[in-house]
Amino acid sequence: MTENGHLPVLPTEVIEFLDVGREGIFIDCTLGLAGHALAVLERNPRVRLIGLDRDGQSLEIARDRLEPYAGRVTLYQADFKDLAKLDLPFAKVRGILVDLGISSFQLDSPERGFSYMHEGPLDMRIDQRTKTTAEKILHTYPEQKLAEMFAKYGELAQTRRLAREIVHLRKLGRLETTGDLRVLIEQIYRWRPQRGRIHPAAKAFQALRIEVNGELEGLGEFIDGTVRLAAKGTRFVIISFHSLEDRIVKRAFHALARPDEGAPILEVLTKKPVMASEAEVAANSRARSAKLRAAERV
Numbered sequence: 001m002t003e004n005g006h007l008p009v010l011p012t013e014v015i016e017f018l019d020v021g022r023e024g025i026f027i028d029c030t031l032g033l034a035g036h037a038l039a040v041l042e043r044n045p046r047v048r049l050i051g052l053d054r055d056g057q058s059l060e061i062a063r064d065r066l067e068p069y070a071g072r073v074t075l076y077q078a079d080f081k082d083l084a085k086l087d088l089p090f091a092k093v094r095g096i097l098v099d100l101g102i103s104s105f106q107l108d109s110p111e112r113g114f115s116y117m118h119e120g121p122l123d124m125r126i127d128q129r130t131k132t133t134a135e136k137i138l139h140t141y142p143e144q145k146l147a148e149m150f151a152k153y154g155e156l157a158q159t160r161r162l163a164r165e166i167v168h169l170r171k172l173g174r175l176e177t178t179g180d181l182r183v184l185i186e187q188i189y190r191w192r193p194q195r196g197r198i199h200p201a202a203k204a205f206q207a208l209r210i211e212v213n214g215e216l217e218g219l220g221e222f223i224d225g226t227v228r229l230a231a232k233g234t235r236f237v238i239i240s241f242h243s244l245e246d247r248i249v250k251r252a253f254h255a256l257a258r259p260d261e262g263a264p265i266l267e268v269l270t271k272k273p274v275m276a277s278e279a280e281v282a283a284n285s286r287a288r289s290a291k292l293r294a295a296e297r298v
């Protein structure tokens with residue numbers, strides 16, 4: 001573990017697929033605590049790194065960790081979906097990394113409200129400057145919309161009942177913390193810990209987080225737009241942790257590699273998504289559901 005409890009996933013594969021031996025700029029769209037970024041900078045002294053994160057708190061920790069390389073690093077607090085607006089020198093960019101979702105650091109910070117395992121506010125905003133919190137969604141969405149959200153992003157059963165109970169609790173003013181939501185979910189799904197079973201609250205919290213942060217919105221368009229901006233030879237490495245996310249990445253890559261009209265502008269380097277080894281999963285449980293897809297601008 002690193003000092004902040006975050007190990008980058010698939011580190012060897014990321015370095016390989018980015019082809020970090022080349023001179024130029026690498027963009028880390030989801031810097032987190034700079035695990036991958038540090039590996040890139042350590043690997044090649046002729047590399048410059050541009051790092052983005054929506055989360056100001058993570059960005060400040062990353063800035064400290066990257067201090068030894070400060071002369072080669074530029075950081076932005078930004079949503080990677082706004083990458084095109086940053087006016088970056090794409091002709092010099094050699095690789096672009098996107099490691100989706102949130103980090104263990106965020107998950108393990110109780111005050112951020114991301115985890116059902118910690119008592120905290122129902123917040124879940126990645127960028128704390130934005131207005132929509134998990135509490136706002138739970139307290140304002142109509143029952144039907146809540147049920148659909150939990151079914152689609154959490155792949156949970158009985159979501160109509162879950163939504164009904166949420167509406168009931170919120171009327172009583174008894175849905176204020178992560179603990180309130182966890183207890184409700186444990187009652188509905190009659191939760192008893194069992195080896196190999198995922199806690200239903202993990203799925204429900206994931207669904208809420210995806211909704212709060214609009215995580216899947218515009219992801220396909222971001223990939224399409226960025227590949228078009230990129231120079232020939234630019235490598236794309238995208239790691240997802242959710243089947244819906246992975247499907248968006250797969251389809252976006254495929255559409256550019258096999259367009260209905262015109263010549264392909266992307267070559268997919270991973271026929272199937274690359275997954276972590278058993279040894280990596282044993283050392284870093286977050287790696288269990290990671291799927292890496294890589295491609296090259298042609």
Ligand SMILES: C[S@@+](CC[C@H](N)C(=O)[O-])C[C@H]1O[C@@H](n2cnc3c(N)ncnc32)[C@H](O)[C@@H]1O
Binds near residue numbers: 030
């Ligand atoms: C899985 S972590 C990345 C960990 C990082 N690769 C490392 O090795 O430390 C994902 C990071 O992406 C950030 N993030 C999520 N969605 C984002 C977005 N749309 N734009 C920019 N950053 C985002 C999160 O705040 C989080 O810090």
